[in-house]
Amino acid sequence: LNNYPLWAKFHKHQTEMIITKQGRRMFPFLSFNLSGLNPVAHYSVCVDVVLVDQHHWRYQGGKWVQCGKAEGNMPGNRLYLHPDSPNTGAHWMRQEVSFGKLKLTNNKGASNNVGQMIVLQSLHKYQPRLHVTEVKEGAESEETYPSPHTHTFAFPETQFIAVTAYQNADITQLKIDHNPFAKGFRDNFDSM
Amino acid sequence: LNNYPLWAKFHKHQTEMIITKQGRRMFPFLSFNLSGLNPVAHYSVCVDVVLVDQHHWRYQGGKWVQCGKAEGNMPGNRLYLHPDSPNTGAHWMRQEVSFGKLKLTNNKGASNNVGQMIVLQSLHKYQPRLHVTEVKEGAESEETYPSPHTHTFAFPETQFIAVTAYQNADITQLKIDHNPFAKGFRDNFDSM
DNA sequence: TTAGTTAACACCTATGTGAAAATC
DNA sequence: TCGATTTTCACATAGGTGTTAACT
Numbered sequence: 108l109n110n111y112p113l114w115a116k117f118h119k120h121q122t123e124m125i126i127t128k129q130g131r132r133m134f135p136f137l138s139f140n141l142s143g144l145n146p147v148a149h150y151s152v153c154v155d156v157v158l159v160d161q162h163h164w165r166y167q168g169g170k171w172v173q174c175g176k177a178e179g180n181m182p183g184n185r186l187y188l189h190p191d192s193p194n195t196g197a198h199w200m201r202q203e204v205s206f207g208k209l210k211l212t213n214n215k216g217a218s219n220n221v222g223q224m225i226v227l228q229s230l231h232k233y234q235p236r237l238h239v240t241e242v243k244e245g246a247e248s249e250e251t252y253p254s255p256h257t258h259t260f261a262f263p264e265t266q267f268i269a270v271t272a273y274q275n276a277d278i279t280q281l282k283i284d285h286n287p288f289a290k291g292f293r294d295n296f297d298s299m
Numbered sequence: 300l301n302n303y304p305l306w307a308k309f310h311k312h313q314t315e316m317i318i319t320k321q322g323r324r325m326f327p328f329l330s331f332n333l334s335g336l337n338p339v340a341h342y343s344v345c346v347d348v349v350l351v352d353q354h355h356w357r358y359q360g361g362k363w364v365q366c367g368k369a370e371g372n373m374p375g376n377r378l379y380l381h382p383d384s385p386n387t388g389a390h391w392m393r394q395e396v397s398f399g400k401l402k403l404t405n406n407k408g409a410s411n412n413v414g415q416m417i418v419l420q421s422l423h424k425y426q427p428r429l430h431v432t433e434v435k436e437g438a439e440s441e442e443t444y445p446s447p448h449t450h451t452f453a454f455p456e457t458q459f460i461a462v463t464a465y466q467n468a469d470i471t472q473l474k475i476d477h478n479p480f481a482k483g484f485r486d487n488f489d490s491m
Numbered sequence: 492t493t494a495g496t497t498a499a500c501a502c503c504t505a506t507g508t509g510a511a512a513a514t515c
Numbered sequence: 516t517c518g519a520t521t522t523t524c525a526c527a528t529a530g531g532t533g534t535t536a537a538c539t
Contacts, residue, residue: 125533128497132531165494213496229495271496272533279533288532291502317509320521324507357518405520421519463520464509471509480508483526497538507528514521 109138109203113285114264120277121171122267130210130224134286137265138205139237144196149242151192152199154206156185156225159232159266166274185225193242211269227269236261301330301395305477306456312469313363314459322402322416326478329457330397331429336388341434343384344391346398347377348417351424351458358466377417385434403461419461428453 108114113135114122125131137154144150162173187209191198212224227233240257273279283292300306305327306314317323329346336342354365379401383390404416419425432449465471475481 134532283533286532288502288504288530290504290532292533326508475509478508480506480527482508482528484509495539498536500535501533503530503532505529505531508526510524512521512523515519 108262108265109140109205110135111264114262117278117281118264118266120275120281122265123270123273123275123278124211124267125273126211126213126227126229126269126271128212128214130212130214132208132210133206133267134282136205136207136209137235137237138203138207139260140203141199141239144200144239145241146195146197146200148196149193150196150199151194151240151242152189152204153192153238153240154187154189154209154225154235155238156211156227156233156235159234162232164230164232164268169275171268171274185227187223187225199239213269213271229269229271232266232268234261234263235265235267300454300457301332301397302327303456306454309470309473310456310458312467312473314457315462315465315467315470316403316459317465318403318405318419318421318461318463320404320406322404322406324400324402325398325459326474328397328399328401329427329429330395330399331452332395333391333431336392336431337433338387338389338392340388341385342388342391343386343432343434344381344396345384345430345432346379346381346401346417346427347430348403348419348425348427349377351426354424356422356424356460361467363460363466377419379415379417391431405461405463421461421463424458424460426453426455427457427459 117135124133141152160173161176163175164171165174166172187206189204189206190208191204210224211227213227213229214224215226237260238257239260243256273282283289309327316325333344352365353368355367356363357366358364379398381396381398382400383396402416403419405419405421406416407418429452430449431452435448465474475484
């Protein structure tokens, strides 16, 4: 996992990720360094997002608290195939593998665009996971993830609660401080 | 070939395409409708650019004239693999196949970024070509284009002379009139 | 009312244009 | 001097931010 210090800062305050109908990028975004692959073998790399628990969460009195049962796993795509897939082990190990364009949405109708957006439920806690699958040449479609020959990685620091508006002001400030696209909201007293 | 009327307008005045060190997009850009493919077979789609003749060209007295021999074929990548490659016949036929992000350059050092930019010589006349190659599962690398099972298409209307600055003012005006990124140079007398 | 969601907005990053000046 | 190339620039497109107000 790359950019661990930043993820840790967010995690300490309980990371929140905005979800919108049209889809919102994650910040921080997932990025990994892979090693130990066969340079000439072919792999597909993808990310999925799974529920951490079966509860609604509510932000009350400055804290996140559990609140009743969730309505089970809702339908909707939770798998995002890395755009470079499939590719050689050498390709994946040459440089960091980033998911900067992965988008989160609450629009169940967007499930049609499989692989474009990950559909989540607001106010639920999620864990992103990385899957590295060896692709057997001559095999059928790529729609069988995760397959038997998959390595899966999950980093607790990347857990987050999906929201439609930020609840914790500390999280908002961290986003403003570190996301370049939010520079317009920084207190500018010429930090040069 | 899509957008044929626009290509024809440029072709009538002898199309010019700017080349720069960092790479410049084509305008108009190449876009095709494919048909007749096997929906479940896999194909790679790419474009290359070849010399039309072995001469330098010079713009003199408002006309393009040949001028001495070219120094043969220079090294440099002239092949651009469509980013969706490889993919199924159904995918390629579902909608137009566009090369809007293909970039032309005169930077021979950019040959390293194979597949990113097409390296050309200024003041030479070129013909873009479309290649559709069936990918055999289990075959080795994709670096054997064009392979024996390739269909190649070339449209004379897409021929152009590579330049580092526009020579014909008619071409400049056509670019300004039709390329959205050049809207800032249009004579704005509120065409609404 | 309350809590969650949505849409419009100003502000930003990132990048594609030809013009014009500078350079080779 | 001359022609070709490169650099810088104002002005576009395209789209990612949190804020705010409206909506449900």
